[in-house]
Amino acid sequence: MSDITVSRRSALGAIAGLGASAALAGSTTAQGKSAGLTSMQRIEAWELGERKGIASLRRASRPQPLPGPGQVLITVRASALNNRDLAIVSGGYGVRPRPATMIPLGDGVGVVTALGADVTGFNIGDRVSCPHFVNWLDGRYDPRVLEQDLGSSTDGWLADRVVRPAASLVRVPDELSDVEAAAMPAAAVTAWFTLQQFAQVQAGETVLTLGTGGVSVMALQIARMAGARVVITSSSDAKLERMRALGAQITVNYRTHADWEKRVLEATDGRGVGVVVDTVGGSSLDRSLACTAPNARIGLIGALDGAISTTLRPVTLRNLLLRGITSGSRRTLEDVLRAFAANNIKPLVDRVFPFAEAPAAYEFLKSGGHVGKIVISHA
Template identity: 50%
Template sequence: MPMSTVKAYEIGPQQGLGGLRAVQREQPAAGPGQALVRVRATCLNHRDLLVLEGRYGPRRPETRIPLSDGVGEVIALGAGCSGVAVGDRVLSGHFVSWLDGAFAPTIFGADLGISMDGWLAEQILVPAAALVPVPASLSDEQAAPLCAAGLTAWNALVEVGRIQAGDLVLALGTGGVSIFALQLAKMHGARVAITSSSDEKLAIGRALGADITVNYKTHPDWAAEVLRANGGRGADIVVETGGLATLSASINAAAPNGRIVLIGALANAAPDTPVHLPNFSSILGKNLTLKGITAGSRSMLQRLVTAAAANGLEPLINRVFDFDAAALAYAYLKSADHLGKVMIRGA
């Protein structure tokens, strides 16, 4: 009997986007505790670019299947599975061993698309305990982006930031996490300030509900501009996606008792640019909290899915590519022309 195969992509030698390669793999089989999921849609994140360029930690096996978030349908279950059934639509956080409780470094050992195979395939094996059922009211387009960018924004605002109606949330840039932060903040009755170098992207941000928009090219001291636009008071929660290149300004833009949630380093300074330590007197004087996070647990994702379904959350999908055009999706994300998420349909 001929062997059954499925389509997939592998990250290859990790020397650039050209290393992504389409392959046929033996159809996986669900072992004990595993669910076999047919992929319906998946989304790209910035770290997926870094993986292909060999700039995301150690190099991975060339056969690693990439991508960390997606939605699919359970087609088989191994022994000992509970909580989901064949036919369910499901998603999971990309740290599939982090089910609940506090963060622990051990979660990095089970990271979809990084330390284990991810979503860019016809089928994926996921521990059944990590899966969250998708309510019928959420489409694949609404569900797939929740797993990484959506979950990170939820953790920043709700779990760490303790968001309240009337708070001012500052989101840096218009990437996937920042746009989710904007949408989730408005869902909680908060006000939002966003930054970008593009007036066109800022206009879209205003259409999504942003109350304050700042072009950081025309206003290099964007922290002062945020303060000016908010009557001299800073942001209660800062979703800090820029890293060391923007941290000092984020501290300046924060309100007393503000929470600065450190997520990424998208605005790295040039290699020859000296990095100045943040203004520690402002951290103390404003009684600020600075906390690093990395995505979130299954229980956090469950709370996000429940909230998304109850509020009809519509993630901003910028473009959708066919499975066979995955390389074009990567190239489009790298161009930085996107606003919101870049999605790839299932094979």
């Protein structure tokens, strides 16, 4: 298949202009037509609609997107949900307005179908993914990455075909299936950034991770990969049993034990934990701080309970390091995919829904009955 040739722009402009890719759908070049791709073709996609809840999701037929300079057209094979997707479809998560036509979901994987001008390093047929912040390639966090946040500030993965900046893409290792790879861009990247890049977890340390959602389970797997001891919490004994099968040495039911931080201290002989992956935030942070060891590192991933109430006195008394975590870069995704593949570790996917049943996947996420990730198959 030949490349699609369009007018030249810089690679940076291609990344910054990702949201404008639909404007290219109105024209093709002779080479584009010979590649079998035209703006007259249609794709199926899910759209956010009026953002009044899951019922607002709507299925739509849209023009075939075409890649501009520095961009790649991808046929999507699988996409995955995160907790933020519930907030987005319900009108929350950020303050900027979103069009009803926006395609949701920040996680996905697919196959390269066509290359825009100036694209090198990728071939037709390559399996690829990217971080949901498509313009965060490496280095430190910059708030400007929010301008190109898949499924939040620009179109996401819940469609037949999507256009992505080539610079944002990583190849998916053969050891990971489409469903497994789709589950990783947000949750695995966030967990890897927290444990490896921020906390620099060491073998023999004790890591506490809260709940059994996507980030928490990925954190368990990454911590065990590093040789750490893992404590994990849940309100379900059945879920905790599954976590023990994944390698958690200490499990605490926070519904049975409301003072779960005391149980964590008892289980660590009063020493506390060296690293906390706090995916709840808000009111749980007090308890997370209460069961830390001196010099512990706490990664604050979210505030899912909506509450912000804590005393930071232990941060000073025990010389703790507290950091907010906002996902990670393309480089981080590349690192965590490589690590899972090299260690033959599979992300835990609870359930896979067909593309036509995307709203049911949202409902299952909302129910809280899942363990790990929920994926949508586009096959």
